[in-house]
Amino acid sequence: xxxxxxxxxxxxxxxxxxxxxxxxxxxxxxxxxxxxxxxxxxxxxxxxxxxxxxxxxxxxxxxxxxxxxxxxxxxxxxxxxxxxxxxxxxxxxxxxxxxxxxxxxxxxxxxxxxxxxxxxxxxxxxxxxxxxxxxxxxxxxxxxxxxxxxxxxxxxxxxxxxxxxxxxxxxxxxxxxxxxxxxxxxxxxxxxxxxxxxxxxxxx
Numbered sequence: 001x002x003x004x005x006x007x008x009x010x011x012x013x014x015x016x017x018x019x020x021x022x023x024x025x026x027x028x029x030x031x032x033x034x035x036x037x038x039x040x041x042x043x044x045x046x047x048x049x050x051x052x053x054x055x056x057x058x059x060x061x062x063x064x065x066x067x068x069x070x071x072x073x074x075x076x077x078x079x080x081x082x083x084x085x086x087x088x089x090x091x092x093x094x095x096x097x098x099x100x101x102x103x104x105x106x107x108x109x110x111x112x113x114x115x116x117x118x119x120x121x122x123x124x125x126x127x128x129x130x131x132x133x134x135x136x137x138x139x140x141x142x143x144x145x146x147x148x149x150x151x152x153x154x155x156x157x158x159x160x161x162x163x164x165x166x167x168x169x170x171x172x173x174x175x176x177x178x179x180x181x182x183x184x185x186x187x188x189x190x191x192x193x194x195x196x197x198x199x200x201x202x203x204x
Contacts, residue, residue, distance in 0.1 A: 004168050006175040013111045018165040025157045025182045032154055034090040042143065046136045053129045069080040077120050078103045092146045097135040100128045
């Protein structure tokens with residue numbers, strides 16, 4: 001920080017800064033709370049989704065184990081595109097999951113086992129759950145980074161900017177007060193000297 005000037009203009013600037021810092025701090029603190037609450041929400045949603053994925057996997061593996069045919073079903077369907085929109089949390093943009101577009105390859109329905117249709121739908125469901133999970137992870141990454149930045153700003157205002165402005169105001173006020181006192185004293189001394197000279201001249 002540069003040296004603070006001990007002037008009335010600087011005193012006004014420091015007071016204006018302090019008012020601005022104090023006014024802005026509650027907004028930052030509220031944003032910090034919103035981001036913390038959003039992180040808890042995302043973590044909860046992610047945990048629930050992981051449970052869904054595990055339960056779905058177990059149910060599909062049990063079902064697939066009944067069939068012995070080697071079909072290589074993963075070659076029949078693939079992800080074309082994961083569609084997301086943009087949401088807003090405490091002023092930051094985050095991805096919001098919409099849907100997954102799938103690419104399906106044609107196959108011979110006569111030669112292919114009947115369970116393959118269900119298997120394709122199961123793959124689609126699992127891929128959708130995983131895509132939702134990846135979007136949640138991206139949300140978490142973005143919100144955590146914004147929380148880090150916001151926390152730094154809150155600390156900057158609370159621990160540095162506001163105390164610093166108050167200390168500057170105190171020092172400048174003392175300095176200007178001392179100047180004013182000195183000016184009054186000097187004025188009185190000058191007045192006394194003038195009165196003494198006037199009295200001396202009058203006695204002639």
